[in-house]
Amino acid sequence: MALLQIAEPGMSAAPHQHKLAIGIDLGTTNSLVATVQSGMSLCLQDEHGHALLPSVVRYLENGQIAVGHAAQSAQSEDPKNTISSVKRFMGRRINDIPDTTHIPYTFRDTGVGMVQIETRGGIKSPVEISAEILRTLKTRAEKALGGELTGAVITVPAYFDDAQRQATKDAARLVGLTVLRLLNEPTAAAVAYGLDNASEGIYVIYDLGGGTFDVSILRLSKGIFEVLATNGDSALGGDDFDHRIFCWILSEAGLPPLNQEDTRTLLTKSREVKEWLSENTEAQITSVLSTGQLVNIKLTADKLVELTQTLVTKTLNPTRKALRDAGLSIEEIKGVVMVGGATRMPQIRQAVAEFFKQEPLTNLDPDKVVALGAAIQANVLAGNRSDDDLLLLDVIPLSLGLETMGGLVERVxxxxxxxxxxxxQDFTTFKDGQTAMSIHVLQGERELVSDCRSLAKFELRGIPPMVAGAARIRVTFQVDADGLLSVTAREQSSGVVADIVVKPSYGLSEDQIINMLKSSFGAAEQDKQARALREAIVDAERLIEAINAALAEDGHLLSADEKASIEAQVNALEATRHGNEKDSIIQAVEALNHATENFAARRMDASVKQAFAGQDLNKLEL
Amino acid sequence: MELLQRNYFELLALPAQFEVDLTLLDQHYRSLQSEVHPDRFVTASANERMQSMQVATQANEAYQTLKNTTARARYLLQLNGIETLEESNTAMPGDFLMLQMEWREAIDDANSAKDISALDQLLVEIRQMAQQLSQGLSVQFAQKSYQEASESVRKLSFIDKISADIHRVIEQLENA
Structure with a gap:
């Protein structure tokens, strides 16, 4: 008979209970949610048995929002209010979108910020539209798993820049989804593939999705997935192939500029034809336009190859660059894994096979592999798997730099x-008594500021007045495991921490996010406060759980007094969290955080020692 | 904080010397990241998440520094109290300067002729030079001839820059 586990009063019961964690592939064309159940990663289906959720959001007349198949089927009848491929607009300004003439939406140019779209439901940011997709997947997961989610791993194209990553994280925040990690899509695919096939060696992940192209080169070794280089094009995907077919239909049938409904109809036809021609040699395109005009033309697979040849070639340049950055030759590549629905096209497979001089690996469903990998990583991050050492070491896809004199970028x-x-990076002042300076952060590989993506402008204030050139301001750029940048600044001689005011060039400001949160939660002030209290309580519970787990594991690193003092703070927070005082909960959280700083440092030190446990350290001349 | 004051050799549990067993370096780096990486601390307290990020950042820095010959030599000299001053000390022996000019001309010529294979060949030549310098560094460190080692580092630094330029030109030619 199993022994009953009885927790101490006030302690959470089973600290090792299975946490509900999900992986989300937030795709340009389709999105998926997956989870690990009984050691298997599987995609969750909707009530009709569909795993794929079309990434389409429709704002209906009655104020409701349709997401997925229902929205997709209304695309032609209601093109202005039915948004597809919104991922292409995440973290982007209107000028970044190459060709808006065939896109049936009414864009709002916000000047400096992210582009917005006018819909029946109001003016929507791409972040809010993406949030609707996430909300649908979250609900699906909660229903299927029957409980509150610990969090999600959300995948992003490896070649997404800081603004696009931040936008994705903001979308999750709008629906109250805890992001355990933003994971690069090719890396997620590598996890699913590598674990399935027990692979070791150097693999290329060629990921051509609906709207983005990534290529990553990874070294797989004993559960460690080390990305050696990544490259890509965040505005190249299956959509572009559809568009080539669409343009060909227009010229072939001699059509005048079309209205939005007809544009949508023919774009949908183009996609269907593209998919058909992956298996067949020719396709008949038949459609009656709203003008009554009949389109009836034939497209052969050969012609399609010809129409899209330049797009295929466009994927090979980033591939070459990634190989060079990794310092590898084609002969060193053990396998090429194909990811993304667009890699079903035979001309893509052929081009990749010719380039790498080997047949690409296509044994995993290219639509699902990213979500499956994300679920595996979510399961690990939530703490459900401690016995094996799956670890992902990923890279920053694009260089970060600073604007210097003459509009040039200095790479940091x-x-x-x-x-x-x-x-x-150290900076100094230019004038006597200067107390502020501004720093412009850019992302990209080009030398000119105007050719790189502006991420943010920082203003450092509160520099102590000194003669010109005397101040030493050390600005630290930290990019975290999500690929997101944060900046801190300190004046070296006085130790003054300069204030940093961040003006994101593309992302949403904190105010905008709060406004969106308000509008999505019914706007009432009471709701807002209830929500803030709820967030504080969740924070407190997480911290208590984390500290209790740390004490259970590494309590021996503390003296009896130290341990008693931390336990007292835990109890204090425990008592406070049951009250309804948001501020006192936040204070108690801060107090406990402060009280455990040394403990955290000792635990980290012990972790480092653990890394080399069993080795003869004397021999290593430590 | 004690942990972050360790030097890169200590952090990766390797002897502080110029010769590094690259296989061991890889192994130690991975063992260390397996313990300290932020992915191991997703549900931990804010303190631990912050510390994990700092240590993992430093582990990456240490690994990159020790893996690269030039960076490792420069770092080892720093530990011995010697700055290589590549930015300010650009004095070089005449023959090395000549060689550099020749390389620069060869790059320009290959660039105008759009000759990628000539550039690849040049890279091979330059890599051989780098290997010679690296072998020299072994001896210089063994003999504690730090001034000579400093000069080798400065030369290697030039070579790294030229190699990077060649790669850039190749990239431009391929994109054209």
Missing amino acids: IPRNATLPVARA
Whole structure:
């Protein structure tokens, strides 16, 4: 008979109980949610048995929002209010979108910020539209798993820059989804593939999705997935192939500029034809336009190859660059894994086979592999698997730099640096008594500021007045494991920490997010406070759980007094969290955080020792 | 904080010397990241998450520094109290300067002729030079001839820069 586990009063019962964690592939064309159950990663289905959720959001007349198949089927009848491929607009300004003429939405140019779309439901940011997709997947997961989610791993194209990553994280926040990690899509695919096939060696992940292209080169070794280099094009995907077919239909049938409904109809036809031609040699395109005009033309597979040849070639340049950055030759590649629905096209498979001089691996469902990998990583991050040492070491896809004199960019963190990564840069003042300076952070590989992506402008204030050139302001750029940048600044001689005011060039400001949260939660002030209290309580519960787990594991690193003092603080927080005082909960959280700083340092030190346990340290001349 | 004051050799449990067993370096780096990486601390307290990020950041920095010959030599000299001053000390022996000019000309010529294979060949030549310098460094460190080692590092630094430039030109030619 199993022994009953009885927890101490006030302690959470089973600390090792299975946490509910999900992996989400938030795709341009389709999105999926997956989870690990009984050691198997599987995609969760909706009530109709569909795993794929079309990434389409429709704002209906009655104020409701349809997501997925229902929205997709209304695309032609209601093109302005039915948004597809919204991922292409995440963290982007209107000028970044190459061709808006065939996109049936009414864009709102916000000047400096992210582009917005006018819909029947109001003016929507791509972040809010993406949030609707996440909400649908979250609900699906909660229903299927029957409980509150610990969190999610959400995948992003490896080549997404800081603004696009931040936008994705903001979307999750809008629906109250805890992001355990933003994971690069090719890396997620590598996890699913590598674990399935017990692979070792150097693998290329070629990921051509609906709207983005990534190529990553990884070294797989004993559960460690080390990304050596990544490259790509965050505006190249299956959509572009559809568009080539669409343009060909227009010119072939001699059609005048079309209205939005007809544009949508023919784009949908184009996609269907593209998919059909992956298995067949020719396709008949038949459609009656709203003008009554009949389109009836034939497209052969050969013609399709010809129409899209330049797109296929466009994927090979980033591939070459990634190989060079990794310092590898084609002969050293053990396998090429194909990911993304667009890799079903035979001309893609052929081009990749010719380039790498080997047949690409296509034994995993290219639509699902990213979500499956994300679920595996979510399961690990939530703490459900402690016995094996799956570890992902990913890289920053694009260099980070600073604007210097003459509109030039000085590189601070090079592309393909392993995350997390930090660099410090010293600055000085230009004028006597100068107390502020502004710093412009850019991302990209080009030399001119105007050719790189502006991430943010920082203003450092509160520099102590000194003569010109005397101040030493050390600015540290830290990129975390999600690939997101944070900046801190300190004046070296006085130790003054300068205030940093961040003006994100593309992302949403904190105010905008709060406004969106308000509007999505019914706007009432009471709701807002209830929500803040709820967030504080969740924070407190998480911290108590984390500290109790740390005490159980490493309590021996503390003296009896130290341990008693931390336990007292835990109890204090425990007592406070049951009250309804948000501020006192936050204070008690801070107090406990402060009281455990040394403990955290000792535990980290012990972790480092653990890494080399069993080795003869004397021999290593430590 | 004690942990972050360790030097890179200590952090990766390797002897502080120029010769590094690259296989061991890889192994130790992975063992260390397996313990300290932020992915291991997703549900931990804010303190631990912050510390994990700092130590993992430093582990990456240490690994990159020790893996690269030039960076490792420069770092080892620093530990011995010697700055290589590549930015300010650009004095070089005449023959090395000549060699550099020749390389620069060869890059320009290959660039105008759009000759990628000539550039690849040049990279091979330059890599041989780097290997010679690296062998020299072994001897210089063994003999504690730090001034000579400093000069080798400065030369290697030039070579790294030229190699990077060649890669950039190749990339430009391929994109054209």
